Amino acid sequence: GAGVSQTPSNKVTEKGKYVELRCDPISGHTALYWYRQSLGQGPEFLIYFQGTGAADDSGLPNDRFFAVRPEGSVSTLKIQRTERGDSAVYLCASSLGTDRTAFFGQGTRLTVV
Amino acid sequence: EDQVTQSPEALRLQEGESSSLNCSYTVSGLRGLFWYRQDPGKGPEFLFTLYSAGEEKEKERLKATLTKKESFLHITAPKPEDSATYLCAVLSGATNKLIFGTGTLLAVQP
Numbered sequence: 001g002a003g004v005s006q007t008p009s010n011k012v013t014e015k016g017k018y019v020e021l022r023c024d025p026i027s028g029h030t031a032l033y034w035y036r037q038s039l040g041q042g043p044e045f046l047i048y049f050q051g052t053g054a055a056d057d058s059g060l061p062n063d064r065f066f067a068v069r070p071e072g073s074v075s076t077l078k079i080q081r082t083e084r085g086d087s088a089v090y091l092c093a094s095s096l097g098t099d100r101t102a103f104f105g106q107g108t109r110l111t112v113v
Numbered sequence: 114e115d116q117v118t119q120s121p122e123a124l125r126l127q128e129g130e131s132s133s134l135n136c137s138y139t140v141s142g143l144r145g146l147f148w149y150r151q152d153p154g155k156g157p158e159f160l161f162t163l164y165s166a167g168e169e170k171e172k173e174r175l176k177a178t179l180t181k182k183e184s185f186l187h188i189t190a191p192k193p194e195d196s197a198t199y200l201c202a203v204l205s206g207a208t209n210k211l212i213f214g215t216g217t218l219l220a221v222q223p
Contacts, residue, residue: 004156033211042117042200042213043157056209091156098209099144104156 002026004105006092012111013082021077021108025094032075033102034067035091043091049075050098082112115140115205119214126191126221134186134199134217142206146184148177149200151216157200160186191221 005024013019025032031050035043045059049069057067064082069075079086089109093102118137126132138146145164149157161170163179170177174195176187186199198216205212 006156035213040215042119042202042215045210045212048209059210093156093211099204101145101147101159101162102211103159104149106156109154 004092004094004103006090006105006108008108009106010109010111012113015082015084015112017082019079019082019110021079021090021110023075023077023092023094023105025073025075025092026103029094029096029103030072031095031098031100031102032069033093033095034075034077035093037089037091037107046077046090048098055098079110082110084112086110087112115203115208115210115212117201117203117212117214119199119201119217121217122215123218124220126188126219128192128221128223129190131187131189131191133188134219136184136186136201136214137182138184138201138203139182140203140205140212141208144204144206144209146179147202147204147211148175148184148186149202151198151200160199188219191219193221193223195219196221 033048034046037043047057052072064080067077089107091107093104095102148160151157161177166181200216202213
């Protein structure tokens with residue numbers, strides 16, 4: 001596609017439920033990033049992939065968070081046992097390489113009630 | 114520790130009133146400094162990449178500059194449509210992470 005696509009754009013879930021957030025990067029981009037952004041804050045790094053492997057997952061807050069990119073293209077961020085504190089906008093970005101400009105999607109606004 | 118600090122947190126300008134936004138950084142091995150614009154409810158939109166001290170980039174009313182410690186985003190004769198949050202980020206050579214500041218919320222009044 002022309003840009004990074006994220007689905008859904010909005011997700012409301014109940015505390016304790018499992019959610020999956022999808023990111024479809026720009027075609028040909030090998031690096032893929034997930035960020036989380038709270039209101040009034042800059043994006044906070046979660047994890048990045050180079051190809052299919054998670055090159056750095058040090059930003060994932062705890063083991064309820066997990067991300068995959070099985071074929072080196074689409075990525076899914078998975079959150080188990082959601083908590084109200086997980087409410088935020090989850091941003092995905094992709095780039096041609098880790099030293100190249102990252103382009104962002106529109107984000108998924110997650111609300112845990 | 115890699116860190117990015119942006120100032121001011123918020124800035125209100127009259128249309129046509131030029132100003133500058135600041136981004137101060139400490140990073141292990143700067144591989145690039147990036148400026149993004151973010152509108153409410155949208156993802157960050159790429160503006161500029163700067164790689165070395167002394168480099169400058171321009172786009173319409175915006176000009177970004179870089180020194181060894183900070184970057185400035187100069188806005189010349191702004192218009193109301195320039196109102197947005199401007200984010201600065203650095204790419205760390207040590208960690209390969211893009212580290213963001215908290216942004217400057219710019220409001221340009223007609």
